[in-house]
Amino acid sequence: MPIPTATMDNPNPVIFSSKKDIRREVRSIWIDSSEEFIDAAEEGDNLPEVIDEDEIYDLLRSITDPEHPSTTLEQLGVVTAEQIKISGNHISVRFTPTVPHCGMATLIGLSLRVRLLRSLPARFRVDITVKEGSHQSESALNKQLNDKERVAAALENTTLLDVVNGCLATANLRGRDPIDAA
Amino acid sequence: MRLGRENAELTGHEDRTWHLAWNPKHPLLASCSADKSVRLFSYGTQNGLLDSPKFNPATSIPSVHSRTVRSVAWSPSGKSLATASFDSTVSIWERSSGSDDDGTASSGEWECVSTLEGHESECKSVGYSFNGSLLASCSRDKSVWIWEVQPDADFECISVLMEHTQDVKCIAWHPKEEILASASYDDTIKLYLDDPEDDWYPFTTLTGHTSTVWSLSFSPSGRYLASCSSDLSIKIWQREQAPGNRGEKWTCQLTIPNAHSRAIYSVSWTIAQEASAGSDEELGWLASGGEDGRINIWQIQAPEKSSGSNSSLRYSLLVSQSSAHGVADVNAVAWCPRDGFRDLLGSVGDDGLLRVWRIELDVVQMGPKSNKIVHLHYTLRELVLWDDL
Numbered sequence: 001m002p003i004p005t006a007t008m009d010n011p012n013p014v015i016f017s018s019k020k021d022i023r024r025e026v027r028s029i030w031i032d033s034s035e036e037f038i039d040a041a042e043e044g045d046n047l048p049e050v051i052d053e054d055e056i057y058d059l060l061r062s063i064t065d066p067e068h069p070s071t072t073l074e075q076l077g078v079v080t081a082e083q084i085k086i087s088g089n090h091i092s093v094r095f096t097p098t099v100p101h102c103g104m105a106t107l108i109g110l111s112l113r114v115r116l117l118r119s120l121p122a123r124f125r126v127d128i129t130v131k132e133g134s135h136q137s138e139s140a141l142n143k144q145l146n147d148k149e150r151v152a153a154a155l156e157n158t159t160l161l162d163v164v165n166g167c168l169a170t171a172n173l174r175g176r177d178p179i180d181a182a
Numbered sequence: 183m184r185l186g187r188e189n190a191e192l193t194g195h196e197d198r199t200w201h202l203a204w205n206p207k208h209p210l211l212a213s214c215s216a217d218k219s220v221r222l223f224s225y226g227t228q229n230g231l232l233d234s235p236k237f238n239p240a241t242s243i244p245s246v247h248s249r250t251v252r253s254v255a256w257s258p259s260g261k262s263l264a265t266a267s268f269d270s271t272v273s274i275w276e277r278s279s280g281s282d283d284d285g286t287a288s289s290g291e292w293e294c295v296s297t298l299e300g301h302e303s304e305c306k307s308v309g310y311s312f313n314g315s316l317l318a319s320c321s322r323d324k325s326v327w328i329w330e331v332q333p334d335a336d337f338e339c340i341s342v343l344m345e346h347t348q349d350v351k352c353i354a355w356h357p358k359e360e361i362l363a364s365a366s367y368d369d370t371i372k373l374y375l376d377d378p379e380d381d382w383y384p385f386t387t388l389t390g391h392t393s394t395v396w397s398l399s400f401s402p403s404g405r406y407l408a409s410c411s412s413d414l415s416i417k418i419w420q421r422e423q424a425p426g427n428r429g430e431k432w433t434c435q436l437t438i439p440n441a442h443s444r445a446i447y448s449v450s451w452t453i454a455q456e457a458s459a460g461s462d463e464e465l466g467w468l469a470s471g472g473e474d475g476r477i478n479i480w481q482i483q484a485p486e487k488s489s490g491s492n493s494s495l496r497y498s499l500l501v502s503q504s505s506a507h508g509v510a511d512v513n514a515v516a517w518c519p520r521d522g523f524r525d526l527l528g529s530v531g532d533d534g535l536l537r538v539w540r541i542e543l544d545v546v547q548m549g550p551k552s553n554k555i556v557h558l559h560y561t562l563r564e565l566v567l568w569d570d571l
Binding site: 121122123125143146147148149150152153156 | 198216249250252268304306322349351367393394412444445473508509510511532533
């Protein structure tokens with residue numbers, strides 16, 4: 001898997017405004033705190049079943065792009081609420097790389113997977129794919145991102161894990177502005 | 183189908199458990215994990231049978247591996263254990279000298295007697311040939327290596343097979359001959375033979391799966407090979423003699439579509455148990471496990487005699503055990519290969535646990551007006567792994 005280099009695949013991405021209105025009246029079942037991962041993993045089974053598409057979107061929207069560490073996947077239009085589907089314990093997440101030759105797509109997909117692995121109860125099965133026609137290596141990417149052995153091996157690579165953790169550092173903002181959150 | 187759960191949750195590995203292997207000679211079972219360790223479990227026997235359905239942790243091998251231990255395999259003698267790791271090496275373990283040979287937990291310590299280096303990336307699978315003279319390993323580096331097992335824990339690489347175009351997920355040796363099979367992320371299976379005057383070579387490529395092939399298991403007779411895939415199917419390939427064509431070919435005789443609802447990670451083949459053994463000893467039972475958390479047991483049968491020579495194999499689902507590891511994936515299933523214990527099935531999962539099941543005949547349904555058996559109903563009963571919790 002690639003790690004960020006000095007050469008950018010997309011130096012000037014289009015920035016979308018954060019969709020504040022996506023937040024629902026029913027508040028997230030997750031508590032916004034630094035311990036949310038633990039809360040989610042340990043208490044998930046005891047909580048009411050309100051894990052819906054919006055909840056998944058909230059978990060993913062504030063992950064940052066490995067190539068643009070100050071820009072979220074929501075702002076880049078890489079993840080959108082419309083590309084998330086839930087059916088029972090099956091979650092399907094599609095994402096749209098900013099450019100079809102994006103060398104960071106594997107890393108973005110891996111970050112999405114790790115975020116959900118750490119946040120959701122173990123009963124969920126997650127498929128992560130790139131939007132049809134959005135990447136030149138679409139099928140290879142999809143296969144790699146959904147091979148649990150390859151994902152497990154990748155996450156034993158400390159360099160790669162550091163990059164993923166970097167992308168996830170802001171994930172618990174859930175769409176809020178970092179200044180508001182502070 | 184029901185599960186007779188006789189024990190509570192048991193603490194196992196500290197992380198995802200990937201694989202398990204039954205010792206072919208001694209009452210020992212090995213499992214390996216992402217926690218980098220290998221654990222051995224022993225079970226009590228009396229007069230060649232299980233004396234109580236209890237399995238006890240014998241020892242934890244503080245692995246020399248620096249990363250996940252992905253797969254384990256015993257030598258046919260039961261004296262050596264091979265481990266394959268994401269750290270790209272294979273290690274060979276033997277019990278230190280001075281120990282008795284009864285295979286009990288109180289015998290000597292297991293020590294690493296050899297480390298096989300050569301693969302360039304994660305090693306995924308390892309296995310001994312039927313007579314223990316060869317060892318094979320495979321890796322994400324797309325290669326399969328064949329090693330000659332020499333005295334004093336010495337191993338010499340005799341062949342490096344670079345036939346797959348992707349990650350090699352699994353290898354399997356034929357139970358009676360020196361035939362090797364490998365399965366890959368490139369969706370294919372390859373079979374290899376040794377040319378006595380030259381090198382090992384791939385004599386056929388089996389295509390048909392439409393996604394990663396995760397696991398292989400030869401039938402006990404060696405006439406069939408089972409494969410399972412992320413394409414949700416299990417396929418059975420049959421050996422056919424084809425003189426002049428470098429020996430032989432294998433053809434797909436049966437596809438079980440949608441055998442699981444998510445990726446199928448493991449298959450294991452055994453001879454059928456007594457009650458149904460009359461049907462066809464050569465075929466027997468196939469266990470499968472996967473990402474949907476199920477363990478399925480399939481009875482594979484020969485074609486109906488009346489339906490002509492071109493008809494294919496038949497299958498029926500004997501048992502389908504849901505939530506075999508709670509909400510976790512089932513990563514591997516393996517039947518015990520020892521006489522008297524062939525009704526035991528081990529499984530491991532993402533919950534870090536090793537579970538042992540016994541397949542039991544539950545209900546025999548007789549025909550309404552005759553004594554003819556119309557249906558045999560089986561159950562997987564989980565056995566107690568240890569009792570001091």
